[in-house]
Amino acid sequence: MLKAKNSLGLILFPAFDWRISPTHPEREERLLYTIDQIEEEGLFDYENVEIFNPEMIESKYIEMTHFCIPDISSIVTVSHKIAAGSAITIAKKVLSKEVEKGFALIRPPGHHAHRITYGDRGFCIINNEAIMVEYLRKEHKIKKIAIIDTDCHHGDGTQDIFWNDKDVLFISLHQDGTTLYPGTGFTDEIGGPSAIGYTLNLPLPPYTSDEGFLYCLDNLIIPVLEEFKPDIIINSAGQDNHYSDPLTNMNFSAQGYAKLTEKISPDISVLEGGYSIESALPYVNLGIIFALAGIDYSNIREPDYNPERLKQSQRTTDYIKRLCEHVYSIWKSKEEREYKIKMANQDYFVRKKSIYYDTMGFRENQLEKIKICKKCSGLILIDSLCLGYRVLAIVIPHDACNDCQKEGHKLFENAAVGDYSHILLQDKKSFEFFRKTS
Ligand SMILES: [Zn+2]
Ligand SMILES: [Zn+2]
Numbered sequence: 001m002l003k004a005k006n007s008l009g010l011i012l013f014p015a016f017d018w019r020i021s022p023t024h025p026e027r028e029e030r031l032l033y034t035i036d037q038i039e040e041e042g043l044f045d046y047e048n049v050e051i052f053n054p055e056m057i058e059s060k061y062i063e064m065t066h067f068c069i070p071d072i073s074s075i076v077t078v079s080h081k082i083a084a085g086s087a088i089t090i091a092k093k094v095l096s097k098e099v100e101k102g103f104a105l106i107r108p109p110g111h112h113a114h115r116i117t118y119g120d121r122g123f124c125i126i127n128n129e130a131i132m133v134e135y136l137r138k139e140h141k142i143k144k145i146a147i148i149d150t151d152c153h154h155g156d157g158t159q160d161i162f163w164n165d166k167d168v169l170f171i172s173l174h175q176d177g178t179t180l181y182p183g184t185g186f187t188d189e190i191g192g193p194s195a196i197g198y199t200l201n202l203p204l205p206p207y208t209s210d211e212g213f214l215y216c217l218d219n220l221i222i223p224v225l226e227e228f229k230p231d232i233i234i235n236s237a238g239q240d241n242h243y244s245d246p247l248t249n250m251n252f253s254a255q256g257y258a259k260l261t262e263k264i265s266p267d268i269s270v271l272e273g274g275y276s277i278e279s280a281l282p283y284v285n286l287g288i289i290f291a292l293a294g295i296d297y298s299n300i301r302e303p304d305y306n307p308e309r310l311k312q313s314q315r316t317t318d319y320i321k322r323l324c325e326h327v328y329s330i331w332k333s334k335e336e337r338e339y340k341i342k343m344a345n346q347d348y349f350v351r352k353k354s355i356y357y358d359t360m361g362f363r364e365n366q367l368e369k370i371k372i373c374k375k376c377s378g379l380i381l382i383d384s385l386c387l388g389y390r391v392l393a394i395v396i397p398h399d400a401c402n403d404c405q406k407e408g409h410k411l412f413e414n415a416a417v418g419d420y421s422h423i424l425l426q427d428k429k430s431f432e433f434f435r436k437t438s
């Protein structure tokens with residue numbers, strides 16, 4: 001039997017029961033071709049490449065990550081629970097050192113699911129990586145986590161959940177939001193008052209090629225990771241930057257994805273989007289798998305691969321260089337920026353958000369208030385209006401000081417059902433969830 005350089009665990013969960021529609025690109029064939037290709041390429045001849053069965057997620061991890069409205073059972077399907085459970089299973093295998101690296105090839109995806117979730121947004125209902133982070137913190141006491149989102153769409157849900165959490169560094173590379181759903185992910189989105197600079201966005205112009213993506217890796221992502229020194233690196237491994245993807249406009253290749261994976265060297269990868277079902281996904285997935293396992297990937301190539309045709313313009317090259325310099329300067333000035341906010345003598349840092357649910361065609365309006373606390377990252381209060389519900393969501397962060405924790409519980413007790421349809425409290429410090437509903 002062959003032996004890969006790194007032992008690798010895989011979970012393959014195509015979710016036969018869940019699709020947007022029979023012809024929509026978000027359907028089970030996204031993984032079926034890949035499974036065939038993996039077999040054809042002889043991946044199962046490697047003694048240290050293992051396939052694991054997924055488990056179902058326990059509700060407590062969903063409750064510590066999301067506020068599901070009206071409730072978990074109304075919006076979260078069994079497929080979603082298994083996809084999120086797969087992320088937990090692969091984390092367990094890596095943390096117990098059964099394998100060195102893990103890749104959960106699962107659907108439905110999750111990175112567009114925000115902290116409050118009313119249902120399907122960008123094919124996501126719950127956020128698989130974010131739920132895994134809560135598991136890693138609770139069960140394995142992991143402190144510093146980096147999530148690198150290489151899906152073509154901005155990982156707006158993951159950004160929302162870790163917005164004010166400096167133990168989670170979130171970096172998203174994506175097609176510029178002026179040209180693609182969800183329309184966010186600009187360089188000025190840099191995190192909440194206690195986590196300024198721990199959210200970094202790299203919006204890339206349409207038709208960026210391998211050269212541009214790898215430039216961002218070498219000149220921004222790798223240097224920032226070296227300085228942040230995460231205990232674990234997670235890759236939201238979306239594959240829709242591929243040149244043949246029908247939903248996007250980028251020029252990334254399977255070789256590019258393999259190189260990117262080798263450079264990031266994530267401990268755990270979780271599949272996000274990628275809709276070029278036959279032309280790209282089998283090659284890209286294989287490139288990622290080979291790179292994770294440390295197997296030579298130089299022969300993995302799409303049949304129609306033509307680097308000349310995919311070359312990015314000089315303007316794009318110049319733009320990306322400036323972009324990386326700018327974003328790196330945000331990272332470098334984060335303490336100074338945070339200090340200014342904390343010294344401004346505000347009680348709360350307030351954000352208004354309007355969140356569109358594209359697959360379901362409705363909009364949520366939120367008012368989010370983050371308490372400026374000198375002892376912890378601060379209590380978060382969200383007032384959310386959507387579908388006739390009015391939700392008061394209170395988050396006690398995992399690093400909460402005693403005052404913020406007490407204040408959170410008091411606000412929950414004093415809030416009146418009647419004014420709100422849902423009053424919800426997520427106490428991440430004590431890992432408890434409370435609800436009052438009308
Ligand atoms: Zn992304
Ligand atoms: Zn995507």
Ligand SMILES: [Zn+2]
Pocket residue numbers: 373374375376377378379400401402403404405
């Ligand atoms: Zn506090």
